[in-house]
Amino acid sequence: MARKARQKQRGRQAPGTVAEPVDGGLAELVPDPERARAWTLLIDGAPQSHVDLDDPARLSFSYQRRLGHVADLAAPPGRPVNALHLGGGAFTLARYIAATRPRSTQQIVELDAPLVQLVRRELPLDPGARIRVRGADARAGLARIPDGWADLVIADVFSGARTPAHLTSTEFLAEVRRVLRPGGHYAANLADGPPLAHLRGQIATAAALFPELALAADPAVLRGRLFGNAVLVASDTPLPVAELTRRVATDPHPGRVEHGRALTDFTGGAAAVTDASARPSPAPPASAFG
Numbered sequence: 001m002a003r004k005a006r007q008k009q010r011g012r013q014a015p016g017t018v019a020e021p022v023d024g025g026l027a028e029l030v031p032d033p034e035r036a037r038a039w040t041l042l043i044d045g046a047p048q049s050h051v052d053l054d055d056p057a058r059l060s061f062s063y064q065r066r067l068g069h070v071a072d073l074a075a076p077p078g079r080p081v082n083a084l085h086l087g088g089g090a091f092t093l094a095r096y097i098a099a100t101r102p103r104s105t106q107q108i109v110e111l112d113a114p115l116v117q118l119v120r121r122e123l124p125l126d127p128g129a130r131i132r133v134r135g136a137d138a139r140a141g142l143a144r145i146p147d148g149w150a151d152l153v154i155a156d157v158f159s160g161a162r163t164p165a166h167l168t169s170t171e172f173l174a175e176v177r178r179v180l181r182p183g184g185h186y187a188a189n190l191a192d193g194p195p196l197a198h199l200r201g202q203i204a205t206a207a208a209l210f211p212e213l214a215l216a217a218d219p220a221v222l223r224g225r226l227f228g229n230a231v232l233v234a235s236d237t238p239l240p241v242a243e244l245t246r247r248v249a250t251d252p253h254p255g256r257v258e259h260g261r262a263l264t265d266f267t268g269g270a271a272a273v274t275d276a277s278a279r280p281s282p283a284p285p286a287s288a289f290g
Contacts, residue, residue, distance in 0.1 A: 022115040023113070024044070027114075028042040028043075047061070048089050050092065051091070053123060059092070062251065067093055067156070068093065069247045070185055071096065072100065072247075074152045078102075080101050085106065094108055142175050142179065150184055162280040162281045168201075168278050170274055173209045173234075177236070183237045188202070190232055192228075193224075203267045204267050205272045210236060213233065214259040215232050
C-alpha cells in the first residue's frame with residue numbers, strides 16, 4: 001500500500017524534483033519555481049523545510065521564521081553561538097545561523113542517515129561553516145553534549161509527521177537544560193490541532209524545568225481552529241518577549257506570542273509529561289498539507 005502511494009506521488013512530481021526513499025518515507029526535493037537554487041523538502045508529501053542556497057538567511061516557512069527570530073534574539077547581533085539542532089531536515093536553521101552569525105559552532109543530530117546523505121549531496125553545506133552532523137537519535141545525541149555547551153538548542157524532530165514520545169517528557173527537557181549555558185535558549189517546533197491537548201501538555205512540561213516561557217503561533221492554531229505549528233521558547237532568564245512579539249506580528253503570515261499569565265491560562269491545568277506518560281504528538285490531518 002505504501003509503495004503504491006509513493007509511486008502515485010512520483011507521478012505528480014514537479015520537473016526537476018529529486019526523490020529518494022529515506023528511513024522516514026519518500027523524500028522529495030522540489031525546486032522553487034521563483035528562485036534558481038531554492039528547494040522545498042517533503043517527506044511522504046508533507047512539507048518539512050525550505051532552503052535557498054543563494055540566500056540561506058531567507059526563511060520561507062512561518063515556523064522556521066519564528067525559530068529564526070529566537071536565534072536572532074539568543075545573543076547580540078552577529079555574535080557567534082554554540083547551537084545544537086535536534087532534527088536535521090534540510091539543515092535550514094543551521095544554514096541560517098551560519099549566515100547570520102559567522103564563526104558559530106553548530107551540531108546537528110539526525111537519525112535518518114539516508115536523508116542526511118541526500119541533503120548533503122543535493123544541497124551541500126558551505127564548507128566554511130562550522131557545522132557537524134551526527135547520525136543518532138535526538139535524545140541519545142543530546143546525552144553526548146557537555147554540560148553548559150549550548151547557547152541555543154532547537155528541537156524540530158518528526159517521525160512520520162509526529163514528534164516521538166521520548167522527546168516530549170520532563171526527563172528529555174532536563175537533558176536540554178543540562179546542556180544549555182545559563183541564559184541559554186531552548187526552542188521547539190510543536191505541531192497540534194484541536195483540542196490542543198499535546199500543546200498544552202508540552203507547555204506544562206517545559207514549565208516544570210524552565211521559569212521563563214513564550215509561545216509563538218498562528219492565532220487560528222492558538223484558538224484551536226486549525227492544525228499547525230507552534231514554537232515554544234524557554235530559558236532560565238527573562239526572554240526578549242517584546243521584540244519577539246513585534247517580529248512575529250510583522251511576519252508575512254503574522255502570528256501571536258503568548259507568555260506570562262496568559263500562557264499559564266492557555267495551559268489550562270495540563271499536567272507535565274514524563275517518560276512513563278509520554279505519547280507521540282498527534283498525526284496531522286490530510287487537510288493540513290492541502
